[in-house]
Amino acid sequence: MDLSIIIPIYNEETNLPALYARLAAMLDAQPWQAEVILVNDGSHDRSLTIMRELAARDPRLHYITFSRNFGHQIAITAGLDLSSGAAVVVMDGDLQDPPELLPELYAKLQEGYEVVYAKRRTRQGESMIKLFTAKMFYRILASITSVNIPLDTGDFRIVSRKVVNALKQMPEQNKFIRGQIAWIGYRQTFLEFDRSERAGGEPGYTYSKLIRLALDGITSFSDLPLRVATVGGFVVSGIAFLVMLYAMYARFFMNNYGTGWPSIMVSVLFLGGVQLMAVGIIGEYMARLGANARQRPLYIIEETDLRRE
Numbered sequence: 539m540d541l542s543i544i545i546p547i548y549n550e551e552t553n554l555p556a557l558y559a560r561l562a563a564m565l566d567a568q569p570w571q572a573e574v575i576l577v578n579d580g581s582h583d584r585s586l587t588i589m590r591e592l593a594a595r596d597p598r599l600h601y602i603t604f605s606r607n608f609g610h611q612i613a614i615t616a617g618l619d620l621s622s623g624a625a626v627v628v629m630d631g632d633l634q635d636p637p638e639l640l641p642e643l644y645a646k647l648q649e650g651y652e653v654v655y656a657k658r659r660t661r662q663g664e665s666m667i668k669l670f671t672a673k674m675f676y677r678i679l680a681s682i683t684s685v686n687i688p689l690d691t692g693d694f695r696i697v698s699r700k701v702v703n704a705l706k707q708m709p710e711q712n713k714f715i716r717g718q719i720a721w722i723g724y725r726q727t728f729l730e731f732d733r734s735e736r737a738g739g740e741p742g743y744t745y746s747k748l749i750r751l752a753l754d755g756i757t758s759f760s761d762l763p764l765r766v767a768t769v770g771g772f773v774v775s776g777i778a779f780l781v782m783l784y785a786m787y788a789r790f791f792m793n794n795y796g797t798g799w800p801s802i803m804v805s806v807l808f809l810g811g812v813q814l815m816a817v818g819i820i821g822e823y824m825a826r827l828g829a830n831a832r833q834r835p836l837y838i839i840e841e842t843d844l845r846r847e
């Protein structure tokens with residue numbers, strides 16, 4: 539097998555037929571032996587039915603279906619686990635990542651790279667808020683982590699079997715695959731492309747899922763927030779100590795003190811806020827420690843037409 543194409547699918551019934559048509563047209567023109575693995579991440583529309591029909595019609599196409607919605611990153615992980623290609627492509631199922639770019643990605647990989655990621659030159663059909671928050675997030679992440687996570691890229695990329703094997707050795711529960719691939723290293727490069735609008739249907743990434751992904755990215759690759767919490771705690775208690783000395787001096791030596799309500803309110807609220815924030819940051823890391831300590835399987839497969847070991 540030369541190439542595995544992994545596509546997570548969450549409620550993409552309107553896009554699947556066009557996705558298949560464009561993939562098949564592209565694959566027909568290539569000399570590779572390829573497999574397409576559609577991973578149904580608990581869709582509640584007709585996606586699974588369509589996937590089964592497509593798999594029955596075309597032997598290159600396979601599907602995996604989860605027992606519920608486990609999330610995009612986990613769907614990619616399942617696809618990687620069951621893939622057998624010497625190279626593996628990960629792409630979205632809403633046609634925002636054009637299948638026609640695959641030959642170029644594949645050719646670039648053959649030049650001696652282990653990872654070729656597709657970088658978004660432009661992005662269409664996305665709200666100003668989404669574009670702005672995404673841009674900010676990747677810049678902040680880049681500035682606080684030690685791994686170089688490429689800017690303006692999603693999970694659309696081609697990787698070699700070596701990288702897939704390395705990913706399989708990373709058992710973390712809270713996946714941030716684009717960060718893990720950057721962490722793995724090897725020779726990596728990129729190709730630019732224009733990202734189009736979602737062809738149809740609704741985005742499966744709600745804001746709460748995006749925030750969770752962002753927190754997974756930060757907590758998996760940076761301890762800076764924890765250090766900020768510690769340093770912030772020291773700085774604030776230092777200031778509070780000085781203010782306390784001054785308050786005692788004013789009370790006993792200058793006999794110059796007011797009723798005290800504003801100063802008490804300000805310091806109580808401020809200290810309370812800083813403490814809650816620090817506890818919250820610690821909590822985010824603790825929750826992830828807990829998830830990894832429980833060692834649950836990452837996903838439950840309900841049905842697949844792929845052979846499993």
Ligand code: UDP
Binds near residue numbers: 547629632742743
């Ligand atoms: N997706 C998924 N599980 C989810 C949410 C999304 O498998 O819980 C899939 C979705 O079907 C699509 C890809 O992940 O193939 C990207 O999702 P979406 O288009 O909603 O994200 P965006 O393009 O807005 O980042």
Ligand code: MG
Binds near residue numbers: 634736741
């Ligand atoms: Mg999309």
